Amino acid sequence: MSVYTPVTREQLESYLQQYNVGKLIDFQGIEAGVENTNYFVTTTEGPFVLTLVESISSDQLPFILDYIEHLTQHGVACAEPIHLNDQRLSGQLNDRPAVLMSRLAGSPLQTPNDQQASVIGVTLAQMHQLAEQLENKHAIDIHQWCSDLGAKLMPHLAEDEQQSLHYNLMDSGEIPWESLPAGPVHADLFPDNALFEGDKLCGLIDFYHACSAPYLYDLCVTLNAWCYDERTSEYDFNKALLMLDSYQSVRPLNSDEQRSFSTMLQVAAMRFWLSRLRDIHFRKEGEVVTRKDPQGKLQLLKLLCGHQQLKMTG
Numbered sequence: 001m002s003v004y005t006p007v008t009r010e011q012l013e014s015y016l017q018q019y020n021v022g023k024l025i026d027f028q029g030i031e032a033g034v035e036n037t038n039y040f041v042t043t044t045e046g047p048f049v050l051t052l053v054e055s056i057s058s059d060q061l062p063f064i065l066d067y068i069e070h071l072t073q074h075g076v077a078c079a080e081p082i083h084l085n086d087q088r089l090s091g092q093l094n095d096r097p098a099v100l101m102s103r104l105a106g107s108p109l110q111t112p113n114d115q116q117a118s119v120i121g122v123t124l125a126q127m128h129q130l131a132e133q134l135e136n137k138h139a140i141d142i143h144q145w146c147s148d149l150g151a152k153l154m155p156h157l158a159e160d161e162q163q164s165l166h167y168n169l170m171d172s173g174e175i176p177w178e179s180l181p182a183g184p185v186h187a188d189l190f191p192d193n194a195l196f197e198g199d200k201l202c203g204l205i206d207f208y209h210a211c212s213a214p215y216l217y218d219l220c221v222t223l224n225a226w227c228y229d230e231r232t233s234e235y236d237f238n239k240a241l242l243m244l245d246s247y248q249s250v251r252p253l254n255s256d257e258q259r260s261f262s263t264m265l266q267v268a269a270m271r272f273w274l275s276r277l278r279d280i281h282f283r284k285e286g287e288v289v290t291r292k293d294p295q296g297k298l299q300l301l302k303l304l305c306g307h308q309q310l311k312m313t314g
Contacts (some may be wrong), residue, residue, distance in 0.1 A: 005037045005052045005094050010161060015093045018084045021045045027280040036208060047103035052096035056206055061097055063138050064210045065089040067184045076131050076202035079104050099285045106195030115199040116241050117226050121246030124222055128215040128251055131183035139212040142267060143172045149274045156281045163294030168270045175260045185218035187211055190225040219247060220268040230296030235303055266304045275299035
């Protein structure tokens with residue numbers, strides 16, 4: 001949610017005429033985050049968030065926005081896209097796909113407590129159940145994605161990092177990817193993409209990594225994000241087991257998912273390690289850019305390779 005594409009007041013006022021949201025009062029750029037340009041927008045009809053999509057092509061947006069609408073229509077709290085006057089869900093501003101969304105109450109989390117983690121476990125399972133009703137479009141081969149990006153990054157890695165990447169890619173290849181239940185997933189459900197008031201979930205945001213992938217992958221991304229503290233390099237395995245139990249109270253994992261669980265945790269860590277390395281070594285120029293330290297995910301990957309506390313057997 002960095003500011004890559006500047007927008008003037010005049011440009012925004014003109015763009016908002018395509019919506020039934022009243023007149024512009026104020027707006028400001030959101031500098032937290034990594035990949036898209038975001039602005040808080042306040043009009044006479046209320047608060048919104050405007051996103052200029054930098055990270056994906058416009059042909060992916062219908063899949064993402066339809067997925068969000070499907071979730072909201074079935075009771076999952078999400079930031080909801082606002083229809084333009086012609087009923088489209090996205091427009092164009094400064095040569096970027098533009099999405100105006102409702103601004104939710106609540107705040108992103110820094111250190112989730114057990115109850116908040118449990119709520120997310122249930123919510124994620126509900127999302128995966130609802131995804132079964134949608135077409136399996138924009139499928140991502142996670143193993144191939146990691147392999148391709150890893151090959152490009154390999155010359156930039158230290159010898160021990162190269163070995164770690166090599167062995168984790170080999171492990172990833174042992175997962176029965178084709179047999180795992182899959183469909184549309186959030187794929188980036190970190191605590192800062194969930195807004196809470198106390199222990200109440202106000203809604204989920206930032207679906208721009210959404211794709212079709214194994215639900216187990218989405219679960220493992222979320223477990224790592226909610227249970228590993230990069231500041232202390234500690235994994236809260238008790239919280240992870242609580243989240244997993246909450247998830248399975250709604251959608252139990254099948255035998256293939258159970259057997260692949262511990263390896264998929266490593267895949268989820270590897271994927272974000274590689275994406276952070278990409279942001280450093282293959283820089284995307286922008287006006288205000290936030291890049292995250294890849295070492296945090298590398299330490300997570302090493303920890304998961306050495307621990308079996310979340311290993312499951314089917």
